[in-house]
Amino acid sequence: MHIAPVLSADRPETRLATRLSFAVAGFGMACWAPLVPFVKARLGVDDGVLGLLLLCIGIGSIVAMMVTGVVIARYGTRACILFGGFGLTLLLPVLTQISDVTVMAAALALFGAVVGTLDVSMNVHAVEVDRAAPRPLLSGFHALYSVGGFAGAAMMTVLLSARPDVLTATLIGAALMLVGMIITAPRLLRGGQAGDGPLFVRPRGVVLVLAAITTAMFLTEGAMLDWSALLVTTSGLMAAEQGGVGYMLFSVAMTAGRFAGDRITARFGDRAVMVWGGAMTLAGLAVLLLAPQAWVALSGFLLIGLGASNIVPVLFRLAGAQTVMPPALAVAAVSTAGYAGILAGPAAIGFIADIVGLKQAFWLLAVLVCTVPLAAPLVTARRR
Known part of the structure; x- marks a missing residue:
């Protein structure tokens, strides 16, 4: 190409x-x-x-x-x-x-x-x-x-x-x-990625890993939007009228984290952002799920927003840098996987919550987020 x-x-x-x-x-x-x-x-x-x-x-x-x-x-x-x-x-x-x-x-x-x-x-x-x-x-x-x-x-x-x-x-x-x-x-760039490369390549190798991690992260964002208010209100931590405060803090933290993210990535690299960002997201979920008081739960929302803020940009960068398939097709595959996570994820969480409870469904979400730091050495092994 x-x-x-x-x-x-x-x-x-x-x-x-x-x-x-x-x-x-x-x-x-x-x-x-x-x-x-x-x-x-x-x-x-x-x-x-x-x-x-x-x-x-x-x-x-x-x-x-x-x-x-x-x-x-x-x-x-x-x-x-x-x-x-x-x-x-x-x-x-x-x-x-x-x-x-x-x-x-x-x-x-x-x-x-x-x-x-x-x-x-x-x-x-x-x-x-x-x-x-x-x-x-x-x-x-x-x-x-x-x-x-x-x-x-x-x-x-x-x-x-x-x-x-x-x-x-x-x-x-x-x-x-x-x-x-x-x-x-x-x-806009006029040349972009145009060229003589194949029009379709089946996602494989590192692209599949990146797509899976992206799905987990977008699923997390969708869960925070659709289910976090219900989580804190049914746990008795906050009144229904205040249930949206947590998501507001999550959104503010994610936006602030992304404004600082380019400097952080330049200083520490993609792997560190994935490892520490994934760890912070996990810590935030644990704080949110174990919180005995409302202010503790709200700090969990902040940690999740800050931790998750720069993982997806790194995943897109890695998709564009890999060489196992054309970059445009790789980014499209990662985008589609992420959107599928947002589209189907909240419904899946609702289905799981109906069986085992909402808090347990969020713990399963934390298990998925574990893939971020665990996969970081693999997907950042070399600049593709």
Whole structure:
């Protein structure tokens, strides 16, 4: 496979485009979340039908993620980033105007497809920019996704609270994303990873290990989002009204950790980040599960956020650096595995919790996180 000269990726404008791509992706997804109740009311469906409709987003994303790696391997990242970013911009207001369930299912599948396309392509682009830079950059790129998510959620909350006009609110959000994508478009790498390499390679070797670890980490993030509040409230540590405080601290700690992550990785290396980050995540889960008081549990949330913050960026870097398969396809495989963890993980935890209890399900999650420090020597054995 022919790789564009790495020096072309080491430019301030290319780094800006990468940061904006991550920010737009986080912003767009955060803008969608507050719209779900309005969409449900417009369609007049029950919770069961709504759940099936939301599943269309996941199906569209996973299919697109698998296809995007193939497209990038041949044509590069730029076209896929533009398709994902501009598609997200266009679809967000459209979703608020659909009144037919079948049309909404198709639109949500397309929405998931553009999100999945953007997710894979911006990560492949970020890996290429990171490889060309004299210092690590991936954690900072991922931090911008969190910042975009916070900004999108805050903006939509303010707009819908002041005036519940969903079309106007989404048009404002779409306008902001449009500006971001217009700035991004001319600054993206044009060569990317295009070349004569194979269009499909079955994931194998170290890529399978990286995909498995990524699944475990994304499953952890999904569990913190969907189940952590219930964990602390059913344990009697916090009242229901305060259950979301833990996840808030987790999110703040993860964002802060990613802003500092590039300096940490440059100083200590990928292996140390995986070993100590995995150990800190494990310690946080243990503190959370054994906490006798609320403030102890909250410190567990902080430890989990800080520990987990830079593991996924390192995994993407390693996927782009390995040589057993084309980097674009490897990053796509790792992205798809991670998304599958977020999509199926919370449901799996609910199923396990129904059998053995929620706290025991979280202990099983801790067992999965053990793979991070244990596998670190293997996946970082050499710079691939």
